[in-house]
Amino acid sequence: MTLREMAAALELTIVSDTAALDQPLAGGYVSDLLSHVMGQAKAGQVWVTMQGHQNIVAVASLVGLGAVIVTSGVEPEEQTVNKAIEQEVALCMTKLPTYEVAGRLYQLDTAGK
């Protein structure tokens, strides 16, 4: 699964426009609690969250996450977008709720396996 494929299947808008579209992504992690992501998400995974504030970028960058999807129509703050571009974190948003995003992501991720 690549960012390009995921963006199409999950109706995503990629808001950090420097993101590498063909980078491989593997698996996902769903949580709105930053310490759970910090402690348990794995490098290369896609993080699905409703948090749109700038600290999600620090967490994504420290964990080495493949991409972050902000769901349910929450708009990431301007500083969040700027930081994502600066730290080369692939930041996406969608109007779909977290449940829908997680379901589609799981199908897409496991389809090729």
Add this chain to the structure above:
Amino acid sequence: MPEEPGLILEFPLEHYRFEIAGEASSKIKQVVRQLGVNAQTARRISVCAYEAELNAIIHAYGGFMRVRVLPDRTELEVTDAGPGIPDIEAAMREGFSTAPDNIREMGFGAGMGLPNMARSADEFEIRSSPENGTWIRMLVRH
């Protein structure tokens, strides 16, 4: 005995400065990776640094982090002059949190900070009192 050589990094941590939260940890991760520390170990160091950084920002009215990177290990020492932790045993339990609602709404205050640090470090020591604030020392072997 003279102190072993090593690379020392020092960071002041400022109360409620969420806009720069994680910057110290990012810098530390970058430095240890440049020094050849593997990705998995760098991740453990990052978790220790990040949780300590956030705790100081949220609970302790700020503090200070000193990191020493040696060939075989990284040591992190975090001090603050905050209110201290009344019950350390409770604070070490996953899910125990004293963070206010506005902080929890941001996804902080899950009660995972100290447990994450203790799990990620090879050595973890904590001392705390209302008079002297909190002192944490962590060691991660490379």
